[in-house]
Amino acid sequence: MAPISFARGAPAPECIDVGLVADCARAALERDGTTILSYGTGGGYGPLRELLAERHGVEPARVFVTTGGLQGFVFYAAAQLASRPGRVLVEGPTYDRPLKLLGWEGAEVVSLPMDEEGLDLDALEAELARPGDVSFLYTIPTFQNPSGRTLGVDRRRRLAELVSTHGIDVLEDDPYGQVRYEGTAPPALMALEGGTHVAFTSSFSKTVAPGLRVGYVVVPDMLRAAYEDQAVSTYISPPLLPQAIVHELYARDGFGANLERICGLLRARRDAMLDALAREMPAGVSWSRPEGGYFLWVDFPDGTDAAALLVRATDAGVTFVRGADFFPGGSAGRDSARLAFSYESPERVAEGVGLLASVL
Secondary structure, eight states: OOOEEESSSSSOGGGOOHHHHHHHHHHHHHHHHHHHHHOOOTOOOOOHHHHHHHTTOOOOEEEEEEEHHHHHHHHHHHHHHHOOSEEEEEESOOHHHHHHHHHHHTOEEEEEEEEETTEHHHHHHHHHHHSSOOOEEEESSSTTTTTOOOOOOOHHHHHHHHHHHHHEEEEEEOOOOOOOOSSOOOHHHHHHHHSSSSEEEESSTTOOOGGOOEEEEOOOOHHHHHHHHHEEEEEEEOHHHHHHHHHHHHHHOHHHHHHHHHHHHHHHHHHHHHHHHHHHHTTTTTEEEBBSSSSEEEEEETOOHHHHHHHHHHHTEEEEEEEGGGGGGSSTTTTTTEOSSEEEEEEEEHHHHHHHHHOO
């Protein structure tokens, strides 16, 4: 039997409704096939841009449909570092792929501490007071990858004030916010700040299907030209068919029901992991308790070598991602881990936690 994977930040196969996607593809082609099988503008499929613009209360020209959510980061970072060189501030821990991309760019990355309520804003203020320029802040405020933590409403309001006061630019990454199992959704940072300094990026990988590779970014007016140029220069035309599939799902009022089904499937997996951690883990182990998303963060007892633990766990039949991978240069997180509960069945989630506890 295949190893139990807590490393894969992917939806379980049953989350993907193949028949629904196929129906949407057929309908989109029959309705607008000539358009979506031809070259398009760099910003993406027009009807989907208009729908997303209405959702966020912006002009469609500020919405760019991207090839996955990470493409939005790539374009944003390139434009921002070119126009405003300086340090890039990130949460510690943060999504590992942007760390790799920023490393390739040679950017100076500063990791700011978090607690159970998200980014430490006192630490952010202290960093902003340091000499030298800041290019931008990258934040995942809702069901953060990798920690599962969510920035509280009060902190969001304070962060929006800091953004306005200091004039810092921010990329708000929100691929998981709609995958909520309990609680009330907080307002987006972009909405609180007004979108002058905050860009917003998201994805349909977690709410429809990752293989469609449909994400989007809402950019401030000042970045529109740079985004259009990068999009056209990178791939001439975006893939319009998968974008039209997502639009069709909305047009037939199918998005909400599909999302509710996905949340039900993933809630069972989250609950299975939390229950198993409480039942199996020895004293000294702590973990986050996310209200949604795909991940939670585990802190092992001081002195635990998560890299060595991963070797033992893999031999036992369960994998995870080391916490150090989510800090610049592996500067912290050596006794921590990210556990993804999204992919395996609830039964295998529980079994995997038991295996992990047995080798700890």
